[in-house]
Amino acid sequence: MSVESEVMKMAKAAKAASKELACCSTEQKNRALYAIADRLFKDADYIKKENSRDLAFAKEKGLSDAMIDRLKINDSTIKAMAEGLKYVAGLEDPVGQLSQSWKRPNGLEISKMCIPLGVIGIIYESRPNVTIDAAGLCLKAGNSVVLRGGSEAMNSNIALSVCISHGLKEAGLPPDAASVIPVRDREAVTCLLEQEEFIDLIIPRGGEGLIRFVVKNSSIPVLKHYKGVCHVYVDEGADFDMAEKICINAKVQRPGVCNSMETMLVHKSAAREFIPMIFEKFVSDKVVLKGCEKTCQISAIAEPATEDDWYAEYLDLVLAVKIVESMDEAIEHMAKYGSSHTEVIVTRDYARARQFVRDVDSSAVLVNASTRFNDGGELGLGAEIGISTSKLHAFGPMGIKELTTSKFVVFGNGQVR
Amino acid sequence: MSVESEVMKMAKAAKAASKELACCSTEQKNRALYAIADRLFKDADYIKKENSRDLAFAKEKGLSDAMIDRLKINDSTIKAMAEGLKYVAGLEDPVGQLSQSWKRPNGLEISKMCIPLGVIGIIYESRPNVTIDAAGLCLKAGNSVVLRGGSEAMNSNIALSVCISHGLKEAGLPPDAASVIPVRDREAVTCLLEQEEFIDLIIPRGGEGLIRFVVKNSSIPVLKHYKGVCHVYVDEGADFDMAEKICINAKVQRPGVCNSMETMLVHKSAAREFIPMIFEKFVSDKVVLKGCEKTCQISAIAEPATEDDWYAEYLDLVLAVKIVESMDEAIEHMAKYGSSHTEVIVTRDYARARQFVRDVDSSAVLVNASTRFNDGGELGLGAEIGISTSKLHAFGPMGIKELTTSKFVVFGNGQVR
Numbered sequence: 001m002s003v004e005s006e007v008m009k010m011a012k013a014a015k016a017a018s019k020e021l022a023c024c025s026t027e028q029k030n031r032a033l034y035a036i037a038d039r040l041f042k043d044a045d046y047i048k049k050e051n052s053r054d055l056a057f058a059k060e061k062g063l064s065d066a067m068i069d070r071l072k073i074n075d076s077t078i079k080a081m082a083e084g085l086k087y088v089a090g091l092e093d094p095v096g097q098l099s100q101s102w103k104r105p106n107g108l109e110i111s112k113m114c115i116p117l118g119v120i121g122i123i124y125e126s127r128p129n130v131t132i133d134a135a136g137l138c139l140k141a142g143n144s145v146v147l148r149g150g151s152e153a154m155n156s157n158i159a160l161s162v163c164i165s166h167g168l169k170e171a172g173l174p175p176d177a178a179s180v181i182p183v184r185d186r187e188a189v190t191c192l193l194e195q196e197e198f199i200d201l202i203i204p205r206g207g208e209g210l211i212r213f214v215v216k217n218s219s220i221p222v223l224k225h226y227k228g229v230c231h232v233y234v235d236e237g238a239d240f241d242m243a244e245k246i247c248i249n250a251k252v253q254r255p256g257v258c259n260s261m262e263t264m265l266v267h268k269s270a271a272r273e274f275i276p277m278i279f280e281k282f283v284s285d286k287v288v289l290k291g292c293e294k295t296c297q298i299s300a301i302a303e304p305a306t307e308d309d310w311y312a313e314y315l316d317l318v319l320a321v322k323i324v325e326s327m328d329e330a331i332e333h334m335a336k337y338g339s340s341h342t343e344v345i346v347t348r349d350y351a352r353a354r355q356f357v358r359d360v361d362s363s364a365v366l367v368n369a370s371t372r373f374n375d376g377g378e379l380g381l382g383a384e385i386g387i388s389t390s391k392l393h394a395f396g397p398m399g400i401k402e403l404t405t406s407k408f409v410v411f412g413n414g415q416v417r
Numbered sequence: 418m419s420v421e422s423e424v425m426k427m428a429k430a431a432k433a434a435s436k437e438l439a440c441c442s443t444e445q446k447n448r449a450l451y452a453i454a455d456r457l458f459k460d461a462d463y464i465k466k467e468n469s470r471d472l473a474f475a476k477e478k479g480l481s482d483a484m485i486d487r488l489k490i491n492d493s494t495i496k497a498m499a500e501g502l503k504y505v506a507g508l509e510d511p512v513g514q515l516s517q518s519w520k521r522p523n524g525l526e527i528s529k530m531c532i533p534l535g536v537i538g539i540i541y542e543s544r545p546n547v548t549i550d551a552a553g554l555c556l557k558a559g560n561s562v563v564l565r566g567g568s569e570a571m572n573s574n575i576a577l578s579v580c581i582s583h584g585l586k587e588a589g590l591p592p593d594a595a596s597v598i599p600v601r602d603r604e605a606v607t608c609l610l611e612q613e614e615f616i617d618l619i620i621p622r623g624g625e626g627l628i629r630f631v632v633k634n635s636s637i638p639v640l641k642h643y644k645g646v647c648h649v650y651v652d653e654g655a656d657f658d659m660a661e662k663i664c665i666n667a668k669v670q671r672p673g674v675c676n677s678m679e680t681m682l683v684h685k686s687a688a689r690e691f692i693p694m695i696f697e698k699f700v701s702d703k704v705v706l707k708g709c710e711k712t713c714q715i716s717a718i719a720e721p722a723t724e725d726d727w728y729a730e731y732l733d734l735v736l737a738v739k740i741v742e743s744m745d746e747a748i749e750h751m752a753k754y755g756s757s758h759t760e761v762i763v764t765r766d767y768a769r770a771r772q773f774v775r776d777v778d779s780s781a782v783l784v785n786a787s788t789r790f791n792d793g794g795e796l797g798l799g800a801e802i803g804i805s806t807s808k809l810h811a812f813g814p815m816g817i818k819e820l821t822t823s824k825f826v827v828f829g830n831g832q833v834r
Contacts, residue, residue, distance in 0.1 A: 019752065023776055096775070104797055108786055115778065117808050196632075200808050215613075219632055221639075221809040242831040249833035335436065357826050358513070359440055361532065369525055369829030378834070379825060380521055391534050391617055391822040392638040393810040405808040408796060409774050412786030414659040416666035417795070 003183050007191035010179050011198035014119045017174035018144035022116050026093040033089040036167030037082035043163050044078050050159035070126045081132040088136045091382045094401050095142045106415050112406040116142030118200035121192050123148045125206035128156040135178045137385050141403035144177045151184040193218040225389045227313040228258030228341040230371040233330040235347035236267040243346040244278050250371040252285045256315045259342050259374045263320040265330045271323045292322040310337040331359050340389045342374040363396035420600050424608035427596050428615035431536045431561035434591035439533050439559050443510040450506040453584030454499035460580050461495050467576035487543045498549040505553045508799045511818050512559045523832050529823040533559030535617035538609050540565045542623035545573040552581050552595045554802050558820035561594045568601040610635040642806045644730040645675030645758040647788040650747040652764035653684040660763040661695050667788040669702045673732045676759050676791045680737040682747045688740045704734045711740040727754040748776050757806045759791040780813035
């Protein structure tokens with residue numbers, strides 16, 4: 001069978017399964033999630049054996065230790081995946097809920113009812129746990145899922161998908177509701193992106209190159225997140241202890257993630273006192289500092305920043321620092337160089353806090369808290385499937401609710417126009 | 418200037434204007450809508466003169482009378498456009514509203530705040546009133562809009578956009594917030610669809626060919642509506658008088674629109690009595706009937722339907738009729754041949770009404786009411802900019818709220834992770 005017809009067959013089967021899934025009960029979906037979790041433990045040896053084939057191949061190909069580490073499945077990875085599934089089972093099921101109801105003058109009673117999207121295609125790189133995490137969340141929201149992981153994790157992903165199929169069957173749900181495309185060739189991705197008839201949404205998870213490729217080639221709507229160039233603005237008159245705590249946390253606690261701070265903006269009247277104070281901390285945390293001209297005048301620790309630094313998503317212990325004349329300049333800087341992801345103001349001023357929240361056009365705007373809170377779990381959405389930095393359908397962390405849509409339901413007694 | 422750089426310049430200017438628009442008050446936006454409405458009356462002669470150039474060109478090109486009629490702007494068209502703008506000014510402004518708020522255990526207070534999408538690109542055919550209607554709705558929701566109408570209405574659309582710019586200026590808003598691309602070449606559409614950096618959403622309005630072209634060529638998210646193949650299912654034991662009233666209304670009241678009925682499904686136990694009774698009415702309303710084999714056995718009035726008839730969006734006084742064994746068969750038929758637009762059940766049975774509403778996967782599912790109610794105005798959303806039959810962002814009629822999104826707003830007092 002050609003790659004194209006194989007992918008189409010899977011997408012078509014997923015669509016058929018999605019119709020069954022859309023009508024099944026919360027209990028049935030939760031039973032499937034628990035059954036999959038059980039399967040992970042029962043089939044642990046098989047999963048680890050398949051994973052070791054991927055690891056051997058990765059070593060042969062000379063992949064970096066960091067990449068090999070991300071690929072590895074051990075008992076604790078398996079436990080984490082199983083616990084993730086049980087956590088998702090505990091989340092509220094949005095499907096079938098009525099979000100609004102109203103009555104028209106002609107007597108029609110109208111509601112908006114939450115329904116699954118249908119079939120979600122997930123294209124991801126490296127970590128095989130995404131296979132389980134993404135499938136669990138999609139299934140709980142009543143969607144089928146077609147997964148296409150990185151070719152370096154192919155055997156692991158297929159083993160995990162076997163567990164999912166068994167779990168679905170045990171709960172009396174169609175096993176086609178979740179599948180992994182077992183094709184290494186990149187052609188499989190292109191084919192997947194053409195299944196507009198059967199797939200309702202594509203979520204790419206990976207580097208900017210992968211995401212741009214998906215957007216360019218997809219006829220299916222894409223929910224995407226290019227990068228996180230997050231800012232903290234330390235306002236005139238800010239509480240410096242609070243600002244320091246927030247900036248250190250935003251930069252240092254986990255520098256490799258999208259909601260860490262990449263650029264710190266400091267009001268000119270705060271700079272002379274605050275910058276030497278926080279730079280000392282940054283240096284003791286091994287953060288490399290790149291400063292604007294004025295910053296470098298205040299502290300010799302920073303090396304001069306170039307224009308590229310303001311756009312950079314370092315994902316590392318590197319920070320760009322700029323002194324601004326006003327909050328307006330800070331907001332303009334964020335709009336020009338940022339990625340609409342997460343911006344923070346540290347301030348004591350009520351009016352500026354309000355203006356910042358209104359004027360900053362990012363998926364999360366925070367006052368006096370770390371950028372690291374722009375995360376589905378931290379915001380209280382439960383598990384998340386990614387963070388959208390484009391505005392359609394979802395802007396910011398996407399939880400289970402963002403994997404659904406709603407239809408209009410109308411009850412009448414013979415009304416006509 | 419090349420088409421590409423001209424389109425990019427307009428998109429970029431629209432983006433800059435959108436930042437101003439996002440922060441302006443409801444009063445200012447309403448003032449602009451009123452100013453544009455005034456301009457339409459003041460510049461009526463200029464608009465009609467430009468329109469007459471389009472009409473002359475259309476006649477020269479030999480366009481059909483129906484198309485020329487749709488192109489024509491007269492005093493009553495102008496009045497209707499102006500009244501539309503005032504109606505939109507009266508709609509509630511969603512921007513800045515908080516839809517949900519909650520508090521996290523760590524004390525963070527979180528809200529979702531409604532914000533404009535940014536810049537909306539509208540690609541449409543024929544009727545020049547769309548220029549005003551679409552611009553009004555986008556502006557009220559705080560968005561800039563870049564419009565690209567049909568080349569046959571180019572002079573009319575430019576004249577209308579001059580009125581919009583003047584109105585915006587009079588209200589102190591940036592005139593770049595709304596513009597018409599003054600290029601006849603189809604290259605302008607392709608260029609518009611590549612302005613991912615500046616445009617947040619594309620809404621195509623027109624025939625299926627145009628919409629498929631847009632989806633195929635756009636890197637920007639598209640809200641689309643391919644077609645409306647709407648069904649009415651007349652259930653076993655339905656009130657035949659009600660069923661007749663609803664079916665006649667759904668087919669005859671305005672057959673050329675997307676929410677009119679294209680296929681009627683009748684339960685076998687209702688067929689022998691209901692079909693002859695309603696066919697008599699259909700015939701007196703000049704509806705051409707195409708029936709399944711069983712339908713043709715009951716009534717000689719219907720000609721045999723082919724497989725293509727079940728997929729057809731006639732937009733005319735033609736109706737396909739099928740007798741089904743059960744409601745499940747009716748639902749399967751809708752899923753296979755329908756377009757996820759609008760489906761109706763006429764029934765007296767409580768359990769089947771509930772099941773129909775749950776199981777039918779369309780943007781509007783109605784019990785005992787005409788398909789013609791799937792419309793923004795009729796559902797109570799105010800003016801609509803189109804009806805989405807895909808599930809991302811909006812499913813069904815798109816009102817002013819669907820031209821916005823929301824961001825997370827977080828208030829803390831020094832929280833870190």
